[in-house]
Amino acid sequence: MALRGGGRWARLGSALRGRSSGPRDAGGTPQHRDLREALRKIIDKEINPFVDKWEEEGQFPAHKVFKILGQAGFLGVDKPTEYGGMGLDFSYNIAVAEELGNIRCGGITMAIGVQAGMATPALTRFGSHELKKQFLIPTIAGDFVACLGISEAGAGSDVANIKTTAVRKGDEYVINGGKMWITSGTQADWMCLLANTSEGPPHRNKSLICLPMNLPGIHVARKIDKLGMRSSDTAQIFFEDVRVPCKNLIGEEGKGFTYQMLQFQEERLWGVATALTPLETIIQETIDYTRQREVFGQPVLHNQTVHFRLAELATEVELLRSLLHRAVALYVEGNDVTKFASMAKLKAGRLTREVTDSCLQFWGGMGFTSEVLVSRFYRDLRLVSIGGGTDETMLSIICKYMEILPR
Numbered sequence: 001m002a003l004r005g006g007g008r009w010a011r012l013g014s015a016l017r018g019r020s021s022g023p024r025d026a027g028g029t030p031q032h033r034d035l036r037e038a039l040r041k042i043i044d045k046e047i048n049p050f051v052d053k054w055e056e057e058g059q060f061p062a063h064k065v066f067k068i069l070g071q072a073g074f075l076g077v078d079k080p081t082e083y084g085g086m087g088l089d090f091s092y093n094i095a096v097a098e099e100l101g102n103i104r105c106g107g108i109t110m111a112i113g114v115q116a117g118m119a120t121p122a123l124t125r126f127g128s129h130e131l132k133k134q135f136l137i138p139t140i141a142g143d144f145v146a147c148l149g150i151s152e153a154g155a156g157s158d159v160a161n162i163k164t165t166a167v168r169k170g171d172e173y174v175i176n177g178g179k180m181w182i183t184s185g186t187q188a189d190w191m192c193l194l195a196n197t198s199e200g201p202p203h204r205n206k207s208l209i210c211l212p213m214n215l216p217g218i219h220v221a222r223k224i225d226k227l228g229m230r231s232s233d234t235a236q237i238f239f240e241d242v243r244v245p246c247k248n249l250i251g252e253e254g255k256g257f258t259y260q261m262l263q264f265q266e267e268r269l270w271g272v273a274t275a276l277t278p279l280e281t282i283i284q285e286t287i288d289y290t291r292q293r294e295v296f297g298q299p300v301l302h303n304q305t306v307h308f309r310l311a312e313l314a315t316e317v318e319l320l321r322s323l324l325h326r327a328v329a330l331y332v333e334g335n336d337v338t339k340f341a342s343m344a345k346l347k348a349g350r351l352t353r354e355v356t357d358s359c360l361q362f363w364g365g366m367g368f369t370s371e372v373l374v375s376r377f378y379r380d381l382r383l384v385s386i387g388g389g390t391d392e393t394m395l396s397i398i399c400k401y402m403e404i405l406p407r
C-alpha cells in the first residue's frame with residue numbers, strides 16, 4: 001500500500017503544525033479550536049442525525065463513519081505524517097476527544113477512541129515499519145476497523161492473569177484462547193492482541209500481536225447485549241489454532257504487558273476527555289428543562305437546592321478539566337503521568353455517575369424515558385468507571401505511586 005501524502009487532512013495538519021502556539025484557555029489554543037471546529041462540522045452532518053437510528057439498531061456502521069473521519073485526518077491526529085497522521089502532539093488528540101463528546105451517545109465516541117487511541121499507540125511507538133504500513137496506515141485512513149483484545153472472561157482488572165496463548169511454531173504463532181468485551185469486535189479487520197508468548201513471570205511473558213480478524217480459527221461468538229453504549233458492538237471472540245506470522249509481533253517478545261500499561265495512559269486520558277462535554281451538555285440541558293418546567297407555581301430551577309446543585313456539579317467538571325489538562329501537558333513534555341492519569345480517570349468515573357444521577361432526578365418522570373439525552377448518558381457514562389480499568393484499579397495505582405500499599 002502506498003504511503004499517503006496529500007489531501008485535506010494533511011493540509012489541516014500542516015497548517016496547524018506550522019503556526020506558533022497562541023494563548024491557551026479552557027478551549028485550548030486557537031489551533032486546538034480550529035481542529036475542534038472542523039470536527040464539529042462532521043459530527044453535526046455525518047453522525048448526530050443518525051445516532052438515534054444506530055442506537056436502536058444496536059450498532060453503527062464503523063467502516064462508513066471511520067472512512068469519513070479518516071479522510072478528514074481525525075483518526076491520526078497525533079500519529080506520524082509518514083503513516084498518514086497529522087503529526088500533532090497528544091494535546092490535539094485530547095481536543096478531538098473533548099469535541100467528540102458532542103456526539104449524542106457514548107458508543108460511537110468509544111469506538112473512535114479504540115480506533116484512534118487505544119489499539120494503535122504501541123504499534124506506532126514500537127511496531128516495525130512493515131507492520132505500520134500493513135495495519136497503521138489503513139487504520140488512520142479509516143479503511144480498517146481496529147479493535148483491542150486485552151480483557152478475557154476470566155481476567156479484566158487482573159490483566160496479568162490472561163490465559164490466551166500464542167505459541168511460536170516455526171515462523172508463526174499459534175493462538176488459542178478467547179477475548180471478552182471487545183469493542184467493534186464484530187466489525188473489526190484486525191485486533192491488537194495481548195497473549196502469553198511464554199511461561200515466564202506474568203509481567204514478562206506477554207506480547208502484543210497484530211492479528212487480522214479474517215484468519216481461520218477466529219470465531220466471533222456473540223454480540224453482547226448491554227445496558228448502555230448500545231450503538232457500539234461489543235463481542236466475545238474465541239481463537240482455535242489461529243496461525244499468524246511472527247513478524248506481526250509488535251516490538252519485542254515478552255514486552256507486551258509493559259507496552260499495554262503505557263498504552264493505557266493515553267486510553268485513560270482520552271476517556272476522561274470524552275466525558276467532559278457530555279457532562280456539560282447534560283448540565284445545560286437540565287438547566288434548560290428545569291427553567292421551563294413549573295412545579296408548585298415556579299420553575300424547578302428556582303429551587304435553591306436545584307440551582308446550587310447544578311452550580312456545584314459544573315464546578316466539579318471544571319476541576320476535572322483542569323486536572324486532565326495538567327496531566328496532558330506533563331505527558332506532552334514526556335513525563336510519566338500514570339498517577340495523574342489514574343486520578344483523573346477515577347474522578348471522571350465518580351463524577352459521571354454523580355452528574356448523570358443528580359440531573360436525571362431533576363427531570364422527574366421524563367428522566368426515566370428514552371426520549372431524553374440525560375437517560376442515555378446516565379447509562380453510557382457508567383462505562384467511564386469500567387473501561388480502561390475500574391475505579392478500584394485506579395485507586396490501586398494511585399496508592400502504589402503514593403507508596404501506601406501494604407507490602
Ligand SMILES: Cc1cc2nc3c(=O)[nH]c(=O)nc-3n(C[C@H](O)[C@H](O)[C@H](O)COP(=O)(O)OP(=O)(O)OC[C@H]3O[C@@H](n4cnc5c(N)ncnc54)[C@H](O)[C@@H]3O)c2cc1C
Pocket residue numbers: 114147148149150151154155156157158180181182183184226229234383386387388389390391392393396
Ligand atoms: C462496553 C465495554 C467495552 C469494553 N471494551 C473493551 C475492549 O475493547 N477491549 C478490552 O480488552 N476490554 C474491553 N472492556 C473490558 C473492560 O476493560 C473490563 O470490563 C474492565 O477492565 C474490568 O474488568 P472486569 O469486567 O473483568 O471486572 P473485574 O476485574 O471482574 O472487576 C469487577 C469488580 O471487582 C472490583 N475490584 C476489582 N479490583 C479490585 C480491587 N483491587 N479492590 C477492590 N475491588 C476490586 C471492582 O468493583 C470491579 O468493578 C470493555 C468493557 C465494556 C463493559
